Amino acid sequence: MKPGRRMDEFTLIDHFFERAPRNPQVALSVGDDAALLDISGRLAVTTDTLLAGVHFPHGARAFDVGYKALAVNLSDLAAMGARPRFFLLNLSVPAATEAWLADFSAGLFALADVHGVDLIGGDTVRGPLGVTITALGELPPGTGLTRGGAQAGDRIYVTGHLGEAALGFSHRQGRLDVPPGFREDILARLDRPVPRCREGMALLPLASAAIDISDGLAADLAHMMEASGTGAEIDLGRLPLSAAYAACFAAAGWDLALAFGDDYELCFTLPRQRVGAFEALRPAFACGVHHIGDVVATPGVRWSDKGEPYEPARRGFNHFG
Numbered sequence: 259m260k261p262g263r264r265m266d267e268f269t270l271i272d273h274f275f276e277r278a279p280r281n282p283q284v285a286l287s288v289g290d291d292a293a294l295l296d297i298s299g300r301l302a303v304t305t306d307t308l309l310a311g312v313h314f315p316h317g318a319r320a321f322d323v324g325y326k327a328l329a330v331n332l333s334d335l336a337a338m339g340a341r342p343r344f345f346l347l348n349l350s351v352p353a354a355t356e357a358w359l360a361d362f363s364a365g366l367f368a369l370a371d372v373h374g375v376d377l378i379g380g381d382t383v384r385g386p387l388g389v390t391i392t393a394l395g396e397l398p399p400g401t402g403l404t405r406g407g408a409q410a411g412d413r414i415y416v417t418g419h420l421g422e423a424a425l426g427f428s429h430r431q432g433r434l435d436v437p438p439g440f441r442e443d444i445l446a447r448l449d450r451p452v453p454r455c456r457e458g459m460a461l462l463p464l465a466s467a468a469i470d471i472s473d474g475l476a477a478d479l480a481h482m483m484e485a486s487g488t489g490a491e492i493d494l495g496r497l498p499l500s501a502a503y504a505a506c507f508a509a510a511g512w513d514l515a516l517a518f519g520d521d522y523e524l525c526f527t528l529p530r531q532r533v534g535a536f537e538a539l540r541p542a543f544a545c546g547v548h549h550i551g552d553v554v555a556t557p558g559v560r561w562s563d564k565g566e567p568y569e570p571a572r573r574g575f576n577h578f579g
């Protein structure tokens with residue numbers, strides 16, 4: 259038994275997380291010293307922590323905390339082109355409240371079921387509220403999208419719409435008034451982001467590089483260009499903004515869409531000779547996908563607004579900044 263752990267309560271917790279695995283690769287799941295997985299091929303492995311008061315507010319709905327903790331990890335797998343398969347959950351809770359745990363596990367498994375991923379293990383401890391998930395995804399042998407494959411001449415695309423989570427956050431903080439008709443959707447984008455797993459898998463044989471947008475397009479595109487040893491030229495007029503964002507543009511400007519983050523959309527590059535193959539796949543991108551600019555040899559990201567140079571105000575969302 260680990261320090262800070264009360265066996266009676268935490269045995270009770272376990273029943274919220276014990277489910278029969280759906281995936282035949284899980285030879286042994288939650289309940290033993292370790293899980294056993296029958297794998298051939300390649301695994302993509304990623305981990306992310308969400309802390310109360312840092313990544314979500316104290317008092318956030320437990321359902322949303324569970325949902326988002328898994329979503330941000332699946333988004334990283336999507337950026338690699340991997341098929342999500344399994345995850346581990348490490349949960350720190352101040353008290354084992356049955357209602358909170360029921361709601362949390364409902365949110366977690368609501369998303370897990372959409373993508374057919376199995377919880378295969380983890381740990382629960384008493385402490386400040388925080389969730390760490392480690393997600394594992396499967397790739398055909400020798401494959402995987404990375405940040406480092408873009409080449410000058412490639413096109414740059416993003417999925418979905420940018421800046422909606424930023425609007426939701428700003429609205430909730432009372433810094434920006436989102437019109438009533440848009441509020442529910444905007445807050446859902448913040449609280450329950452949609453990982454673009456199907457889109458990532460579709461891009462695996464086509465894209466030259468990819469990243470998921472967690473820190474804002476400005477920061478994440480810069481990461482991808484740096485890893486590729488290339489630069490980018492982006493026309494802001496091509497940025498995919500939703501009707502909600504357009505309605506708030508006077509207050510939000512470009513920067514909520516460029517530099518807040520929490521979008522969990524994919525940004526990827528596509529060699530020009532694969533544009534035709536990609537266009538044939540476009541109907542599979544129900545979330546929408548937009549060509550926003552091009553990869554160039556000169557390092558750095560250059561933004562333009564109606565032909566004039568533009569500099570995003572803030573480079574990403576830095577938790578320790």
Ligand SMILES: [Mg+2]
Binds near residue numbers: 334469471472
């Ligand atoms: Mg990422």
